[in-house]
Amino acid sequence: MNKEKNLWEIVKSDVLVIGGGFGGLWAALRASGKNSSVTLVDKSFAGKSGHSYFAGGAMMVLPPGDDLDEYVYDITLGNEWLVDQEMVTSVFSESYSRMKDLEAYGISFRKRGDKYTWTLARGTRQVKNFWPEHATAADMVTMLRKVALFRGVQVIDHVYIYDLAKDEAGNIAGAAGLGVKDTKNYLFHSKSVVLATNSGSYRGHHLACELQGTGPFMAYDAGARLKNPEFHYINIRPAKHEIEGSGILPAIGAKWVNGKGVHFMKDYDPVLKKDRAPVFKIVVAAAKEALKGNDPISIDVESLLPEERERFRSLQVSHGWMPILFEKCRREEGYDPLLDNIEWQPAYEANKIGIDADIRCRTSMKGLFAAGMARELGINPFTGWSITACTWSGCQAGDSAAEYARNESFKKIDFHEVGKSHEDFFSPMYSKAGKDPDSVVNEIQKVLFPVDALIIMKEDKLENALNQILEIKEEKISELSVKDIHNLIKARETRTMVFSAEITLKSSLMRKETRENIYYREDYPSPDNKNWLKWIFVRKDADDQPVFSTEPVPFERYPFKPDRT
Amino acid sequence: MIRRIDELACTGCGVCAMICPGDVIEMDEGKKARIKYAKDCWTCFSCELACVFKAVDVHPFRKPKPMAW
Incomplete structure (x- = not known):
């Protein structure tokens, strides 16, 4: 037993949070406010590492005076009925308070005079997006990291978590990880765990696609149930490089164009949005055009008016890298991404698969809570939904994990099992295949x-x-x-x-x-x-095989019900 | 994709290696930043933007990947 223990650098705290984006940082902040010792671990540098840091910054918020039901209805329709309406209700009920929290931490939101300004979320009739002023999502998560440190959260960067640890009764009691820089074997021993990683991708054509959130799969391995495995978020991006604010271009008048110079979206969404259609519809339309031999697909910036181009520059949320990228494209590659049409390609941004959890973000495993993209948060990737929903889930999971930890004592970790997963993780180092x-x-x-x-x-x-x-x-x-x-x-x-x-x-x-x-x-x-x-769910059976099941959406509990004919 | 870290301009402060989301950069015996896994670069420009000594240069194109069509 001692030999097994000696392998590890043991870090003990009431609550362990895995992942340093909106979900994880909010979870850590909330748990630390409840007299719990909290450790947050990130495979890179918490607050700069994940999808959150590269998000545009829009946040869906229900301001006082707006009708909650209208928001829930819009999001339900956008998810074509396949969303937990109780979750959506909870997300919006708390959204304004979270925006106010961010303001208290020093992030101001765009205003004209003393009134907030907002944009209408694409694909909704009513839902408002609020934007941080002179700041991006990057500034928001960077600020949350500072607040977490100030509140006494122990932040451990550059540790890759590869498995959850259990106690001898099979409940979650921590996690095993490897120091990316220091190569130490870490064992985080905790009363509860919040899994707040990304959901993962296939390293597609978008910078945030490089993320490999392994959180849902660690939860699956431990015995938790996953939801929505059949859905994924496919965006459309320039084939060779990144561009931020691609959703803004159609909003200011740019049209999708095929290789024959035809603005094709009018044939696919003629009545409603045309070039401003939801992103999934644009990807499917572009794909059909390509299958007909009408590629390459571009967004037609050449036909933009100079004032429209300027409007893009003024609206676009820039992380600072956009001007450098544009300058290098001009100087070294001989084109300007805002003046010349370039090829666009579908980008597999993230899986929509997530850990199944209730609206307090409790999972089916005792001691395990889920937040951020690792948790199931619906299917439609509306602009502004991700930050709001990840924030909400972080808060719920942080509160629930701290409450759970308060009523539990530290359990003995099953070192035999952790040792086995350590061996399994390291096996490619000893393979000569x-x-x-x-x-x-x-x-x-x-x-x-x-x-x-x-x-x-x-x-x-x-x-x-x-x-x-x-x-x-x-x-x-x-x-x-x-x-x-x-x-x-x-x-x-x-x-x-x-x-x-x-x-x-x-x-x-x-x-x-x-x-x-x-x-x-x-x-x-x-x-x-x-x-x-x-909904489709998946969990592991006794032979390590995935077992699928379905459950009807419980409309009897929900305010809005579809036509079933 | 990251293409160069200027050895003369680099002071070895380590910020680029610390914040790189893809673990692409390592510190060479604690003295200089060195590109170790260029093909895993996200092309996010975090390192270039963070370097106050302007030692890091990222090319705007990412590593080519299989296309949808």
């Missing part, structure tokens, strides 16, 4: 990125993709071998990616319908409200 993680990731991307895999879905193509992924899983994953810590982490991320692809493809084969703004099955082109007002 010779498959490097990058080559396997590239194979996964080749299966998933083609337009007819996960954008325009169809049974035979999904089955074909699934077979290829299962082949990679069986033949390549066990052969991963690496020489250093950096690549060891990539090996674990690669395994997670294969698992994520497997359950995404299997559950996409189950959902035989199309939902206009979130899900497209070419072979089942209509919504099926009779059979598919359901």
Whole structure:
């Protein structure tokens, strides 16, 4: 036993928070305000590492005087009924208080005179987005890190968590991690854990896609249930580089254009939004154009008027890198992303799969709480929803985890089990099989990125993709071998990616319908409200195989009910 | 993708290595910042923006990946 214990650098606190974005930082802040000792751990530098840091900064907020029901209805419709309306109600009920908290921490929001200014969230009729003034989401999370440190949260950067630790009764009692820089083996011993990582991606064409949130999969391994495995967030981005504020360009008048110079969105969403349609609809339309041979796809900035271009510059939320990027494109590559049409491509931004949790962010595992993108937060990636929902879930999870910790004592960690997962995690270091993680990731991307895999879905193509992924899983994953810590982490991320692809493809084969703004099955082109007002869940069975189940959306509890015909 | 860290301009303060979200940069025996895993660069410009000595240079294009069409 002592030998097993000696391996570890043990860090003890009442509450452990994994992940340093909006979800994790808010969870840590809230838990620390409740007389708990709190440790926050991040694989990079908390407050600068995740999706949050690169977000635009818009925050959906229900201001006093607006009708909560209208907001809940808009978000419910945007998710085409497949969202927990109780969660949406709770998110908006608290949103104004959170904006006020941020103001108290020094983040001011855009105002004209003494009145807030706002924009209408794309794809909604009523929901307002508030924007930080002279600041971005990056400034917001940086500030939250400072407040967390000031409140006494122990922040540990550069530690990669690879597994949850349990006590001998099987309840969550901490987590095991590896120091990315110091290579130490960390064991975080806590009474409760908040998992607040990202949900993960396949390293797509967008900078935040590089994130490999392994949180949901650690929870799955520990026995928790995951929700919405069939959904993912696909954005559209320039093929070669990043651009921020792509949603603003159509709003100021830029149109989507195909390789023949045709502004094609009028054929796909003629009545409503055209070029301002929800992003999923644009991706599907662009994909159909490409399948007809009408690629490349661009956003037509060449036909913008100079004043429209200036309006983009004034509205665009810049992280500071945009001017550098634009300047280097002009100087070194000979074009200006705001003057010249360039190719755009779908970007797999994040899985929508999340840990199933109640509105207090409690999971099915005792001691485990979920926040941020690691928690299921609905499907439609409205601008402004992510920050508000991650903030909300962080607060709920932080409160719940602290409350749980207050009534519990530290339990004995099952060192035998932790030792086994440590051995499993390190196995690619001792393997001589010779498959490097990058080559396997590239194979996964080749299966998933083609337009007819996960954008325009169809049974035979999904089955074909699934077979290829299962082949990679069986033949390549066990052969991963690496020489250093950096690549060891990539090996674990690669395994997670294969698992994520497997359950995404299997559950996409189950959902035989199309939902206009979130899900497209070419072979089942209509919504099926009779059979598919359901959620798909997945959990691990005794043989380590994923088991899927469905549950009807509990409309009997909700204020808004769909037409079921 | 990150392309260069100017050895003469780098003072070894370590900020770029500390904040890089992709663990791309390492400190060379504690003296200078060095690009170790260029192909894992997110092209987020965090390092270039954080370097007050203007030692870091990021090219705007990211590593090529399989396309959708």
